[in-house]
Amino acid sequence: MTDARLVVAGAVVDPATRRLLLAQRRYPPEVAGLWELPGGKVEAGESPEAALRRELREELDVEVRVGSALAERVALRDDLTLIALRAQIVAGTPRPADHEALRWVDTVGLGEFARDGLLVPADAVWVPELLTELGG
Ligand SMILES: Nc1nc2c([nH]c(=O)n2[C@H]2C[C@H](O)[C@@H](COP(=O)(O)OP(=O)(O)OP(=O)(O)O)O2)c(=O)[nH]1
DSSP states (O other): OOOOOOEEEEEEEETTTEEEEEEEOOOOOTTTTTOOEEEEETTOOOHHHHHHHHHHHHHHHOOEEEEEEOOOOOOEEEOOOOOOOOEEEHHHEOOOOSSSEEEEEEEHHHHHHHHOBBBBBGGGHHHHHHHHHHHH
16 A cells, blocks of 8 residues: 555644644635635655645645644545544735635534535545534
């Protein structure tokens, strides 16, 4: 399985406001306009943590401290698996370089995005865990 690749997404939570950062995709057409946890593909020889720090620097212009993984991982394809790592911003204010828009959501907001089908489909598995985390 040396060809299998990981996509790492960041569950970026602001502990002060207990809000989660969502980012609106611009591409590909199937998911354009839907909202995701920002991140991207892990490069060869790169750890998931380092990949997430790199992606969030490139996509959002922030530095993050990376924490533990959410429980669920999702097989996007045979050769591509999606994971999410908790993260907190330690420097910078997120600005969308690749995304259409960014939004900080609380439990109510996240519930509405999920209910209205506005999340990238794969990310729906994380909603219960994220709601617990933001609300708990
Ligand atoms: N970043 C991210 N990608 C996700 C999520 N959920 C989900 O299904 N994906 C999919 C969409 C893409 O098929 C793939 C990641 O692509 P990407 O476009 O973010 O990664 P990337 O910038 O490294 O890759 P590339 O498109 O430049 O090749 O994972 C998510 O929450 N975050």
